[in-house]
Amino acid sequence: MTDGSKKTAQTKHTKLLIVGSGPAGYTAAVYAARAGLDPVIVAGMQPGGQMTTTTDVENYPGFENPVQGPWLMEQMQKQAEKFGTEMITDEIVDVDFKANPKKLTGASGREYTADAVVIATGAQAKWLGIDSEEKFKGYGVSACATCDGFFYKDKEVVIVGGGNTAVEEALFLTQFVDKVTLIHRGDALRAEKIMQDRLFDNDKIEVMWNTELDEVLGTPPGTPGAEMSEIGVTGVKLRNNKTGDVTEKKVAGVFIAIGHAPATAVFKGHVDLDQDGYIKTKPDSTETNIPGVYAAGDVKDRKFKQAVTAAGMGCMAALEADRYIATLKAKPKLDAANKNTVQKRPAAKGPGGR
Numbered sequence: 001m002t003d004g005s006k007k008t009a010q011t012k013h014t015k016l017l018i019v020g021s022g023p024a025g026y027t028a029a030v031y032a033a034r035a036g037l038d039p040v041i042v043a044g045m046q047p048g049g050q051m052t053t054t055t056d057v058e059n060y061p062g063f064e065n066p067v068q069g070p071w072l073m074e075q076m077q078k079q080a081e082k083f084g085t086e087m088i089t090d091e092i093v094d095v096d097f098k099a100n101p102k103k104l105t106g107a108s109g110r111e112y113t114a115d116a117v118v119i120a121t122g123a124q125a126k127w128l129g130i131d132s133e134e135k136f137k138g139y140g141v142s143a144c145a146t147c148d149g150f151f152y153k154d155k156e157v158v159i160v161g162g163g164n165t166a167v168e169e170a171l172f173l174t175q176f177v178d179k180v181t182l183i184h185r186g187d188a189l190r191a192e193k194i195m196q197d198r199l200f201d202n203d204k205i206e207v208m209w210n211t212e213l214d215e216v217l218g219t220p221p222g223t224p225g226a227e228m229s230e231i232g233v234t235g236v237k238l239r240n241n242k243t244g245d246v247t248e249k250k251v252a253g254v255f256i257a258i259g260h261a262p263a264t265a266v267f268k269g270h271v272d273l274d275q276d277g278y279i280k281t282k283p284d285s286t287e288t289n290i291p292g293v294y295a296a297g298d299v300k301d302r303k304f305k306q307a308v309t310a311a312g313m314g315c316m317a318a319l320e321a322d323r324y325i326a327t328l329k330a331k332p333k334l335d336a337a338n339k340n341t342v343q344k345r346p347a348a349k350g351p352g353g354r
Ligand SMILES: Cc1cc2nc3c(=O)[nH]c(=O)nc-3n(C[C@H](O)[C@H](O)[C@H](O)COP(=O)(O)OP(=O)(O)OC[C@H]3O[C@@H](n4cnc5c(N)ncnc54)[C@H](O)[C@@H]3O)c2cc1C
Pocket: 019, 020, 021, 022, 023, 024, 025, 042, 043, 044, 045, 046, 047, 048, 049, 050, 051, 053, 054, 056, 057, 058, 059, 060, 090, 091, 092, 093, 120, 121, 122, 123, 124, 125, 138, 142, 143, 144, 147, 148, 263, 266, 296, 297, 298, 299, 305, 306, 307, 308, 310
C-alpha cells in the first residue's frame, strides 16, 4: 500500500469526497452531510451536471408543474450546502485508490484525501456535432426520449441512430407520437434481432437507410423578434449518403440516439470498468471492487439514465460509505480489544484442553 497520508499545504482531507455535482453527487452529499461525514464535492466542468442543459423537467417527483433543469440543480446544491457540504470548483485528473487515505488530484494541482469516495461523474450523450443541433438543444433536439418524448404527443419526430438505444427509444416514442422516422446512415441496424423485429412490426415507425441528418430547421432560441411560441424545430434536412440527394422533412422533434460515453477516463485502471467504460458495481449496491469507493448515477448505469435514478443511487452510495467509514473507526478499537484478549488468554493446554 502506498502511504497517502503525507499532506501538502494544499491537501484537503475529508471523510467523504464526492466527485461530480449532478443529481447523484448532490443526493449523496445531502445524506452524507446529515450523517456527519463532512462531505466535499468536487464539482467538475459542468456544475449541476446534465440537467443544467435541459429546459422543462416534468418527471422529477415533488413538483406538480414543470420545473427548469438548471433551477432544479440549484435547489439540490442549496439543500446539500445547507447541511454543511463544501463545494469545490475543480476537476479530478488523477486518483490513487491504493493510498490510505485515498488520494485524488485536481486540475488546479490541489490534492484531496478521503476515507471514502463516491464517483458520480455521469455520462455524456454523444451528439452529431452539427451547428443546428447545438442551437436547438432543449428546444426540439433531445438525446433522451424517456425524458422528452411526452412533449411530442400526436406529432411527428425523427430519431438518429442504429443500435439498441435508437431502436428502444423509437419504440418508446410510438406511445406518444404520430410517427417516428428512424434515420440510419448504414443499410443494416446494429440492434438485436428481436428489437429489430419489433421495430419493423410497428406501423408508426419508418426507417430511412443510408441517410444522414444535415441540418435541423426551425426558429432557434435567441432569434431577434421571435415570440416564445415560435421557438422550436419545424423540420430537418436529410442527405442520402449513396445518391447525395437532399430532402426536407417536416417534424416537430429530433432525437439523437447514438450512445453515451461515461466520464470514467480518469478512473481507468483504478476501479473495474465494463467494456464500454461504465463502472462495475456489486449487485444491489454502489460498491466498486475497491473497498471505500462507490459509484452512483449515470457513470454506472447504462439502462435508466434518469435524474431520479441517479439521485437514488447517490443515496445508496452515501449510506454505504457511512457504514464503511464506521468500520474504519471501529477497527482500531477492535484491534486493541483483540490484542488485550490475546495477551490475557492463558497458555493453551493442548488440543481440547481447558
Ligand atoms: C438534454 C437532457 C435532458 C434530460 N432530461 C431529463 C429529464 O427530464 N428527467 C430526468 O430524469 N433525466 C433527464 N436527463 C437525464 C439526467 O440529466 C441524467 O440521468 C442525470 O443528470 C445523471 O446524473 P448524474 O449525477 O449521474 O450525472 P451528471 O448529471 O452527468 O453529472 C456529472 C457530474 O460529474 C462532474 N464530473 C465529470 N467528470 C468529473 C471529474 N473528472 N472531476 C470532477 N467532476 C466531474 C460533472 O461536472 C457533473 O457535475 C436529461 C439529460 C439530458 C442530456
